[in-house]
Amino acid sequence: MLRIMMLSWEYPPLLVGGLGRHVHALATTLVRAGHEVTVVTRHTPGTLLEEYAEGVRVVRAPDDPPGFEVVDGNPLAWAVAFNHTLTRSALRATRTGRYDVVHAHDWLVTHAAMTVSDHLDVPLVATVHATESGRHQGWLPEAHNHTIDDIERWLATGAARAIVCSAYMKREVGRLFGVNPDRTDVVFNGVDALRWRARPRAVAAARARYAGSGPLVSCAGRLVYEKGVQHLLSAVPELRDRFPGLRVVIAGDGPYRAELEDLAADHPEVTFAGFLDGHELTALMGASDCYVVPSIYEPFGMVALEAAAAGTPVAAADTGGLAEIVEHGVTGVKFAPNDPAALAWAAGSVLADREYARALALRAHERVHEDFNWPSIAARTVDVYELARIQDAGQVTREAESVLARIPSPTAAHSHS
Known part of the structure; x- marks a missing residue:
């Protein structure tokens, strides 16, 4: 002891x-x-x-x-x-x-x-x-x-x-x-996998609140430059053109929020949800068709594992610790950081193929239990x-x-x- x-x-x-x-x-x-x-x-x-x-x-x-x-x-x-x-x-x-x-x-x-x-x-x-x-x-x-x-x-x-x-x-x-x-x-x-398990009723409520007629993409974290949310916003037009009814929810707060909101001014499909507590964030993740981690700098990327524990397929920047915990095509998809086109391609590959997305989410969920308990x-x-x-x-x-x-x-x- x-x-x-x-x-x-x-x-x-x-x-x-x-x-x-x-x-x-x-x-x-x-x-x-x-x-x-x-x-x-x-x-x-x-x-x-x-x-x-x-x-x-x-x-x-x-x-x-x-x-x-x-x-x-x-x-x-x-x-x-x-x-x-x-x-x-x-x-x-x-x-x-x-x-x-x-x-x-x-x-x-x-x-x-x-x-x-x-x-x-x-x-x-x-x-x-x-x-x-x-x-x-x-x-x-x-x-x-x-x-x-x-x-x-x-x-x-x-x-x-x-x-x-x-x-x-x-x-x-x-x-x-x-x-x-x-x-x-x-x-x-x-990651406490049980803590991040999304409850069906909460997921349904989040879906009703945030989703439109098309797929729902989410991202969460402290809103600072190195989290790369600006690149997700740059990818929105391409994703919107490919997936009518797309909605994007950005959860979190921070010093970069006002600038990000300005960047999203012409994107009515984007919602800034502010800081969400654990249950609200879990529900949002569980309701999403793809969770994006667009970081420029990420020592580990725990949020990618939390989304995996919630049962959501992940698209993550191929940088830092994220590169080590996400296996491309097996537990998620990876894209080059600082590259909105690559982000749009990666997230789009998940949104376009539900079976592929389900397989990614299942294997990632298993990996969380195996390696990150x-x-x-x-x-x-x-x-x-x-x-x-x-x-x-x-x-x-x-x-x-x-x-x-x-x-x-x-x-x-x-x-x-």
């Missing part, structure tokens, strides 16, 4: 993107496996400062009185202030228990994670969910982008082990930060914790090698891909 402290800037009910859902699923699965988990995160109105939720001890850090706003897209002042209150809340949590490992999720908790790990004298494991360079396609336009890049480097190189969600990300953190590949572990994200993902994460503890104790011998052997490589895990 391990005692784990996780630090995350989002956790239910506060959900901004996929990170909060990931941390929640990992924490609750580890608890069910017999481990003790404390998650230290942000406080939001209407939540308790501390509670046990689904077996997880959740400690929420309230904002300090001085307000630090994000100005012109620069989150650094806010992030530093947040790390102060997060650190104090984490240190208070240590008064009532001992911990074996600290697990940091992304750069926004770096300062707190470094402080708490040093204070407790326990190893730090860091999950690098994405990079600032990757989010900006290798270009760091402002001074704060360079600083975020430096913080990510500090976290990745300062941790005992770095966890990444794909072989693509392992190469990225090695190239950008010089992290030794021997200290970087690929542990895929998991949370109990096995959590077990692999525990192996990383154990390896970090062994290394921290200076016992990098056969014991460490045996733990490494239990962490399957992406190639081994997907030898059938």
Whole structure:
């Protein structure tokens, strides 16, 4: 049994993107496996400062009185202030228990994670969910982008082990930060397949709300440039011409939404649904004839697996982690990123052949159960914790090698891909 402290800037009910859902699923699965988990995160109105939720001890850090706003897209002042209150809340949590490992999720908790790990004298494991360079396609336009890049480097190189969600990300953190590949572990994200199973009544309601006389295409995520929704919008005219009555629903919110709505001004078949909670999003996915993931940059692409769990055929950009989890013509169709014509062709191949679409969806659903279930993902994460503890104790011998052997490589895990 391990005692784990996780630090995350989002956790239910506060959900901004996929990170909060990931941390929640990992924490609750580890608890069910017999481990003790404390998650230290942000406080939001209407939540308790501390509670046990689904077996997880959740400690929420309230904002300090001085307000630090994000100005012109620069989150650094806010992030530093947040790390102060997060650190104090984490240190208070240590008064009532001992911990074996600290697990940091992304750069926004770096300062707190470094402080708490040093204070407790326990190893730090860091999950690098994405990079600032990757989010900006290798270009760091402002001074704060360079600083975020430096913080990510500090976290990745300062941790005992770095966890990444794909072989693509392992190469990225090695190239950008010089992290030794021997200290970087690929542990895929998991999906709770039952959680994303669409209920027939909810699917029918979503279909009645969003679909027209033709097929329904959907896309969901935080509305930022790198998610590539602009390319889906560019593909709409071709898809509309091929499939009369087509409807396209874009779920989510974010800083790029207004610009995307402007791009869609001449496309009445496009609906911006805003942020949908889990049940609403599952219903939308289940009601769709094709779910599109048009990302330019995607470290993993968990939303593609969530759509597969909902039973929906997926068309995904052939980039990043998506390229590893979608097998073209077997569990979905792939298209070149940044290419609206290729997107239209891929989505059209699904919409034009219902039997083909059904076969893709069935095999993808099976693959989710086989390779991306949370109990096995959590077990692999525990192996990383154990390896970090062994290394921290200076016992990098056969014991460490045996733990490494239990962490399957992406190639081994997907030898059938």
